[in-house]
Amino acid sequence: MKTLRELLAHVAVVQIIGSLDLPIAGLAYDSRQVVPGGLFVAIAGHHVDGHAYILQALARGARAIVVDARHQSEHALEGATLIKVIDSRVALAPLAAAFYDYPATRLRTIGVTGTKGKSTTTDLVSQLLDACGKTTGLISTVDFKIGNRRWANTTRQSTPEAPDVQALLTEMVANGCDTAVIEATSHALSASWNRLSGCYFDVAVFLNLSHEHLDYHGTFEQYRADKARLFAMLDEPEVGETRSTSLSWAIVNADDPQHQFFLEEAPAKAHQLTYGILKPAEVKGTIVRSGPTGSLVHVCTPWGEGELSLRLPGTFNISNALAALSVTLSQEVPLEQALAALSTTHAPRGRMEPVELGQPFEIIVDYAHSPGSFEQVMGMLRPLVTGRMIAVFGSAGERDIAKRSLQGAIAGRYCDLLILTDEDPRGEDREAIIEEIAAGARQAGLRPNEGYLSIPDRAQALRTALARACPGDLVLLLGKGHEGNIIYADHAIPWHEAAEAQQALRELGYGLTEA
Structure with a gap:
């Protein structure tokens, strides 16, 4: 078990209040994962500030606390060593490397x-x-x-x-x-x-x-x-x-x-x-x-x-x-x-993953979610499609907003039908996100209800795309790939794109065997 002094060997320390000759039993940046005799590193994140959970870490038995000089005022901690560092997030990596030797x-x-x-x-x-x-x-x-x-x-x-x-x-x-x-x-x-x-x-x-x-x-x-x-x-x-x-x-x-x-x-x-x-x-x-x-x-x-x-x-x-x-x-x-x-390797889940249940059209699940990846995937597939290309996608909330209209414009150039839907709206208005994508689609010449549909519910959007697909078409399900949920402001729903597509195909009568 390494001592606190050993863990801090490659960390820029501003101030220490307490002993450094303490054996450290664990390292955590989440107060709920602190173990008795452990070290808690308080990090100020985008939504949660770990400095607000120092008392919880102490209650769980933390022996030492690392705080960020920019976010924590100077005070001693009863029964634990306080280490003030220049940047606690940056300090986390050398601490972790040292802790795990x-x-x-x-x-x-x-x-x-x-x-x-x-x-x-x-x-x-x-x-x-x-x-x-x-x-x-x-x-x-x-x-x-x-x-x-x-x-x-x-x-x-x-x-x-x-x-x-x-x-x-x-x-x-x-x-x-x-x-x-x-x-x-x-x-x-x-x-x-x-x-x-x-x-x-x-x-x-x-x-x-x-x-x-x-x-x-x-x-x-x-x-x-x-x-x-x-x-x-x-x-x-x-x-x-x-x-x-x-x-x-x-x-x-x-x-x-x-x-x-x-x-x-x-x-x-x-x-x-x-x-x-x-x-x-x-x-x-x-x-x-x-x-x-x-x-x-x-x-x-x-x-x-x-x-x-x-x-x-x-x-x-x-x-x-x-x-x-x-x-x-x-x-x-x-x-x-x-x-x-x-020659025997395969792509990981959600990367150009085909979904096949005997339907007369193709379905590909891919994680593409940026203008560059849209250009890459759609440009590669378009010449290979004998029928129409249909794309189902959205754009993440609380992320790069400039890419949304670009996504719509690029997809509008390559695809015959777009179905715009939720990706991870998070705290943003889901319909406002879709409208920003739709603005790009209109720039590419697509018209609402003809060239593109706005269906926020992703399960419904996916089913609409598959129901409209004809022999020779390709349906692209983009943006979610391998991810296991869709994130909203105050909750997340379980999601598995390929499995959802398989279920939708079964509802359409594909992949069923006679009893």
Whole structure:
């Protein structure tokens, strides 16, 4: 059990009131999870301020409290040590890494960042390395995985809070994993959230960059800089630990114009590897054929060349697969073995997921929820559809409002019918959100009740789309993907997009067997 003094070794402390020579039994940022003898870190969030729950943490047996100098006045705590820090959210990551004794130093740790494709690529990397003899753990928007055990990520955080990340890494080590694959979001990488500090990445992967999350980052330049911090983290630990190997890799998508910026952020000692389809790259994919169910790609690499038969549709999934292949080759897996394993991989839940119960039209569930992902998914699928393309989607409340009209305009260009509905309205007016999307649809030439329908209830919207679908049509169910609920101001309703679509098909008479 580490002492409070040991946990604070890499934390910027402003003031200490009380003893530091206390053994700490647990670490929590939620007062309800405090254990007797534990440390409670009070964080000021968007909706809840942890400083308001210090008394509850003390009542549950907290031995020490970390507070934010900007949010907490100076006072002693009876029976507990008070530590005032510059920023308690930033302090949470080094505290967590120290509490769990730096588990990343006993793993090969792979981080994947980019605007689009992170969840698919992390999952592909994990599947591929497992198939090639490694034992991986996975932290992604969709799922967590430790060895053979996989379960849904229900946190609504692509990258969980630092103590959760470090706890998962610790479990991976305890269960014999040799590699951790982590979806590294710009929020988690940013200096103000800092969730991934102490992960000591061995491999950093850059997929692509487009204008997204500017409501949080402020500017595109800051968004890019926050993502690029992953590459700056390709360095030896500062805690005096020795990693399994000192060989680090910076892997980037040569097709993205920002790739050089990310390479320049990597330390000089890191090996560099580019992949791509359109531009010159060391791992170069040339598309032989591509269709709605997959692609055949000729791959040329520094390790040789061969054919990749991929069971995922779209050029963007070929790019994701090349990223996963590049990671695998960097880990000394033979090319022939890697290509064979990659041909058996599949997309994670809610990512280009087909729903089939014998209906004469196609249904695809996908997490696409930004203008860039709409352009990507719809642009790829439109030429493959013989009938109409129908899209069901909404836009999240209390999030980027500028994208809503863009979503409507892009969908209006590609689709024959839009059904606008709830995604996660949260505290916003659901109908006002839909109207902002509809404004973009009208700009694209769609007319209300003809080119688009406004149906806030998502279950009804989905059923309306399937009831209107004809043979040869494609129905796109977008924005929810793998997520397990729809969030409103004061409640959330359970939701599973693919299962709801299956139920709606059964109500229409599909997929039923005679008794």
